[in-house]
Amino acid sequence: MRGLIRLCLMTLLAGAGWAQAASQVLVVGLFPGAAVLNVDGQRKLVRVGQTGPGGVQVVSADSKGAVLRVDGVERLYPLSREPSEGFAAPGKRSLSVAKGVGGHYWVAGSANGQPVQFLVDTGATSVALNETHARRLGIDYRSVGTPLQVNTAGGVVRGWRVNLSSVKLGDLEVLGVEAVVLEGGAPGEALLGMSFLSRVGWRVEQDVLVLESKF
Known part of the structure; x- marks a missing residue:
């Protein structure tokens, strides 16, 4: 009888240990x-x-x-x-982005409420758009933008500095994001640069880009 009780107890403990492991x-x-x-x-x-x-x-x-x-x-x-760290804010939001084709990080989001597929570029100072992107977002960049010259891999091109009312990725939203609209068709994809990334926390872990709100 005592052996049977011991066996049942061991079985219960093993089951509890499995449940604890599964819950983690x-x-x-x-x-x-x-x-x-x-x-x-x-x-x-x-x-x-x-x-x-x-x-x-x-x-x-x-x-x-x-x-x-x-x-x-x-x-x-x-x-x-x-699970939140002991000092983390309760409402902290995060987004995980897996490395995609070509070793780049692509993320679907929106700018000014319109859907945009972004290519994450930590080397870009600002969010960078071409003229087609800007027109689709309803940005009258030639009227409201500040003219400037931008050095690119293809040489110096004309651009306009504008302000996006919002950029949103998943639950992460940043208001008032600086962007540059470049004349012509480059960049082919909207670049998510440091004007957004510097206002959220970001890090790379095991080929996953983790973005999280600072507050």
Whole structure:
């Protein structure tokens, strides 16, 4: 009888230990065919079929969540917020961006309320747009902008410094963002430069760009 009680107790403890381990597995970022996992504080981008921290395997991933195999058991994990650090502001918002084609970071957002696909460029002083981008955003840059000359890889081009009422990426929104509109078709993609990035926190972890609000 005593042996049976001891066996039951060991089984209960083992089950409790498994539940505790499972509760520490979080999905904090979702991308087509990949998920950002936080396992016991270890954060890593793990693609489908690969194994991440703690032996957690990503079985599938989409915008709804990720199916993970934890200790041999598969279940769907929805997107979760990461635990706040002791000194972190309760309302802090963050966005994780996986490295894309060509080793660049692409992120869908909006400017002045209009959808924009941004290419993150930490070497760009400001958000940079071409004339087509500006017209689609309703910016009368020749009238309201400040003329300037911009040095680019292709030489010196004419540009106009303007002010975007807002730039938003996910839950992150910055108001009054400086941008430069360049004459012609370059840059081909809207560049998300330091006029936005300097006003949020950003870092790169395991090929994932993490953006977060400062307040």
